[in-house]
Amino acid sequence: MLSALDRNGRSCSLIHNTKEEIRQLKQNENYYCPVCKEKVLVRAGKKVIPHFSHFAKTNCLANANGGEGAYHESGKLQLYHWLCRLGFHVKLEPYIEQISQRPDLLFEFHGKIMALEYQCATIPLEEMEKRTSAFKSIGIYPFWILGGNHFNRMSTNTIRLNTFQQSFIHSFPHDLRMFFFCADSGHFLVCKNMIPKGKKSFFTSIHSSKLPNLTFPQLFGPIPLNRRTFYTHWANYVKKVRTTPVRHPTKAELAWRNELYRKGMHPSLLPSICYLPTPHQILSSDPPWFWQSRILLRSLLDAPLHSRISLRLPLKQFSFPLIESDQDPWTAYMDRLVDLGLIEMTNSLQYRKIRHIKLPATVDEALSQDRQTFHQLSQAKGRFSFEKNS
Numbered sequence: 497m498l499s500a501l502d503r504n505g506r507s508c509s510l511i512h513n514t515k516e517e518i519r520q521l522k523q524n525e526n527y528y529c530p531v532c533k534e535k536v537l538v539r540a541g542k543k544v545i546p547h548f549s550h551f552a553k554t555n556c557l558a559n560a561n562g563g564e565g566a567y568h569e570s571g572k573l574q575l576y577h578w579l580c581r582l583g584f585h586v587k588l589e590p591y592i593e594q595i596s597q598r599p600d601l602l603f604e605f606h607g608k609i610m611a612l613e614y615q616c617a618t619i620p621l622e623e624m625e626k627r628t629s630a631f632k633s634i635g636i637y638p639f640w641i642l643g644g645n646h647f648n649r650m651s652t653n654t655i656r657l658n659t660f661q662q663s664f665i666h667s668f669p670h671d672l673r674m675f676f677f678c679a680d681s682g683h684f685l686v687c688k689n690m691i692p693k694g695k696k697s698f699f700t701s702i703h704s705s706k707l708p709n710l711t712f713p714q715l716f717g718p719i720p721l722n723r724r725t726f727y728t729h730w731a732n733y734v735k736k737v738r739t740t741p742v743r744h745p746t747k748a749e750l751a752w753r754n755e756l757y758r759k760g761m762h763p764s765l766l767p768s769i770c771y772l773p774t775p776h777q778i779l780s781s782d783p784p785w786f787w788q789s790r791i792l793l794r795s796l797l798d799a800p801l802h803s804r805i806s807l808r809l810p811l812k813q814f815s816f817p818l819i820e821s822d823q824d825p826w827t828a829y830m831d832r833l834v835d836l837g838l839i840e841m842t843n844s845l846q847y848r849k850i851r852h853i854k855l856p857a858t859v860d861e862a863l864s865q866d867r868q869t870f871h872q873l874s875q876a877k878g879r880f881s882f883e884k885n886s
Contacts, residue, residue, distance in 0.1 A: 497529075497536075497547060497548050497549070497589055498510075498511060498547050498572065498573065498588055498589055499530070499548070499588050499589040499590075500529060500530065500536050500548040501527065501528045501530050502525060502527060507590065507591075508527075509588055510538065510540065510546035510548075511545070511546060511576075511588075518540045527548055529548075530591035530598065531556055531591060531596070531598060532556035534551070534556060535551070536549060536550055536551070537550075545569050545570060547569060565616065565617070567616055567679050567680070568616040568617070568643065568679070570679040570680075571677055571678075571679030572600045572614050574682065575600075575601060575612065575641070575707075576588055576601055578707050578710075579601065579603060579612075581708075582711065582712055584603045584605070584712070587602040587603065588600075589601075592634075595630040595634060596630075597611075597627055597631065599611035599612060599613055599636075599638075600613055605712065608637050609635065609637065610637045610639050611636050611637070611639065612639045612641065613627070613638065613640045613641070614641050614643065615640060615643065615646075616642075616679075621659070621660060624640075624664075624817060625663070628817040629817075638817075638818070640664045640666070640818065641676065641677050642661065642664050642674065642675065642677075643676070644676050644679065645678075646676065647676045647678070653702070654700070655697070655702070656696050656697050657696055657697075661674075662778070662816065663816060663818070664818065665690065665778070665816060665818060666818045667816075667818065667820055669718075670718040671688055671689045671690065671718070671721075671775065672689075672690040672775060672778070673687055673688045673700075674687040674690065674700075675687075675715065677707070682707050682708075683706060683707075684704070684705050684706075684707050684710050685703070686702075686705075687700040687701070688703060689701045689719065689721045689726075691726075691773050691774075691775055691777070692777040692784075693733055694783065699730070699733075699773075701719065724874050726874075727870040727871065727874040730870055731870045734771045734866050735863055735866065738763070738771075738863070738866075752786050755790075756789065759793055761793075763785070764859055764862065765855065765856050765858070765859070765862055766785065766789055766792070766855075766856075766862070767792070767853055767854065767855055767856060767862075767865060768865045768869035768870070769832075769833060769836065769869070770788045770789040770792055771784065771788070772784065772788060772832050772869075774825040774828040774829050774832070775825075776824055776825040778816070779814050779815075779816075780825050780826075781814055787826070788829060791826075791829070796849065799849050800849070801850070801851075802850065804846060804847070804848055805839060805846075805847045806845060827845070830847060835872075836873065838850065838853065
């Protein structure tokens with residue numbers, strides 16, 4: 497840890513002291529852990545950031561995971577100096593006794609207290625959720641940044657996230673996004689406009705900057721999604737889904753396929769409206785083509801023209817610690833159908849079918865329909881975001 501208490505109970509760190517000053521402090525001063533109040537050691541050397549550490553035998557909860565590594569300490573310190581240079585009054589590892597939490601950094605931004613947590617190690621999800629809830633309970637905004645060691649880029653606009661990493665996705669009025677910082681290279685990565693493709697892969701606009709070239713507000717500002725780029729990417733993705741056999745289908749996948757077969761349909765020949773992207777897809781327990789085809793089969797396909805349609809689907813919804821939104825993937829999906837001119841909204845969650853839905857007869861016809869549908873969506877006036885169309 498980079499901060500501890502001196503004999504007078506004042507919080508202090510060694511990051512601004514010279515080597516000689518640190519040598520004198522080691523001889524003449526005692527330091528204590530702000531959590532357990534046990535005496536701690538001063539660690540400093542040529543290749544070590546000056547810090548404090550517990551003795552080998554300790555029962556301190558703050559040391560339960562074995563302490564922090566050099567990568568984490570270095571990154572935390574770089575983030576601290578960056579915020580200080582930007583004019584923020586930053587507290588380093590302050591202990592908040594009210595909730596028994598010690599965030600990496602604490603500072604105020606636009607009247608809001610923010611706890612910056614730089615997470616490099618993989619910890620139990622329960623621990624992350626507990627810390628997040630504790631901060632929120634006293635009005636502190638938890639701002640989580642993952643270490644660069646968690647960044648897994650699959651292609652120009654695609655990243656892969658496991659279940660643990662997905663818990664660090666933040667929601668904003670305009671999009672989903674994540675933050676990564678590499679302590680070794682000094683690069684800060686912001687993944688904006690995140691749209692789930694499957695359970696682990698996400699389309700995203702990746703913005704990389706050296707830390708000194710970045711301002712804090714730039715992390716949160718809206719950046720419009722390049723629709724043409726996105727829908728071209730999505731059309732290629734859907735083509736792969738349609739034409740690639742599933743080698744090891746899950747029970748849910750098999751049940752879904754059997755439901756389609758009973759209706760005389762095949763997954764590769766579903767209309768394009770069964771493969772539409774929605775920003776809130778992450779909240780659904782099923783892939784988009786599962787629940788979108790259910791809406792098609794149960795509510796849309798056989799409904800007479802101009803008949804009323806209600807969105808009433810008993811679908812399981814996941815929750816994420818940092819995603820706070822009253823939106824859902826199903827309402828956003830219906831908004832896309834409005835954009836395509838297939839339905840129109842009459843009132844809340846009530847729609848009217850205004851155009852027949854064409855089923856493709858061949859894979860080539862399905863792919864052609866995909867190109868037409870996604871081109872139409874790329875030209876739509878509505879915003880592809882967390883907000884409803886205005």
